[in-house]
Amino acid sequence: MEQRWRELAEVKRELAGRDWFPATSGNLAIKTGSEPLTFYVTASGKDKRKESSEDFLLVDGSGQPAEETTLKPSAETLLHIEVYTRTNAGCSLHVHTVDNNVISELYAHEGSITFTGQEIIKAFGLWEEDASFTIPIIPNHADIPQLARVFGQHVHEDAGAVLIRNHGITVWGRDAFEAKKYLEACEFLFSYHLKLKQFSAITIN
Numbered sequence: 001m002e003q004r005w006r007e008l009a010e011v012k013r014e015l016a017g018r019d020w021f022p023a024t025s026g027n028l029a030i031k032t033g034s035e036p037l038t039f040y041v042t043a044s045g046k047d048k049r050k051e052s053s054e055d056f057l058l059v060d061g062s063g064q065p066a067e068e069t070t071l072k073p074s075a076e077t078l079l080h081i082e083v084y085t086r087t088n089a090g091c092s093l094h095v096h097t098v099d100n101n102v103i104s105e106l107y108a109h110e111g112s113i114t115f116t117g118q119e120i121i122k123a124f125g126l127w128e129e130d131a132s133f134t135i136p137i138i139p140n141h142a143d144i145p146q147l148a149r150v151f152g153q154h155v156h157e158d159a160g161a162v163l164i165r166n167h168g169i170t171v172w173g174r175d176a177f178e179a180k181k182y183l184e185a186c187e188f189l190f191s192y193h194l195k196l197k198q199f200s201a202i203t204i205n
């Protein structure tokens with residue numbers, strides 16, 4: 001089987017092991033060609049914890065299947081297209097977790113959340129002692145083309161992350177390794193932040 005398929009299957013297996021695909025949520029993509037754009041994306045509506053030869057399908061730059069298939073591309077394929085048309089990223093990952101949903105709700109009114117003073121920020125390639133990492137938070141538009149347009153306004157670098165309010169996070173990187181590293185660092189920061197908030201509240205009250 002093709003190398004890119006195997007890489008994406010490996011990422012999917014690891015994220016499933018973390019239980020980051022509740023209730024069929026989540027979708028993953030990996031670029032296979034740039035001119036013209038083609039990428040593998042998860043098939044829509046499946047339990048992403050399960051593994052099969054029908055987990056991914058190849059799509060083109062408009063999100064249509066690039067080969068004969070009965071599979072439907074992820075409902076959120078347009079977001080992955082934003083990543084691949086605006087940057088040189090090679091892999092994009094979207095997961096729903098309780099932590100990323102709670103963080104997105106808590107900081108939605110600010111439009112972003114910024115982390116600083118944490119060693120794990122180095123995972124984003126930020127090595128200075130006072131480095132900070134900001135993740136934009138966008139509204140969860142039901143209309144996917146509109147969601148993709150708003151999402152695309154925050155996609156500038158080859159690696160990055162955007163939270164969708166009470167929905168989930170989409171993270172991308174130059175390759176599968178970097179995208180997964182970013183995702184794990186984001187979820188680490190969310191979990192840390194929520195725990196700290198909870199313990200601080202208990203101590204104060």
Ligand SMILES: CSC[C@@H](O)[C@@H](O)C(=O)COP(=O)(O)O
Nearest residue numbers: 024025026027044045046074075
């Ligand atoms: C029940 S999960 C909600 C879905 O609408 C969506 O947000 C999601 O992440 C999975 O959609 P999919 O079409 O399977 O890629």
Ligand SMILES: [Zn+2]
Nearest residue numbers: 025026076168
């Ligand atoms: Zn989703």
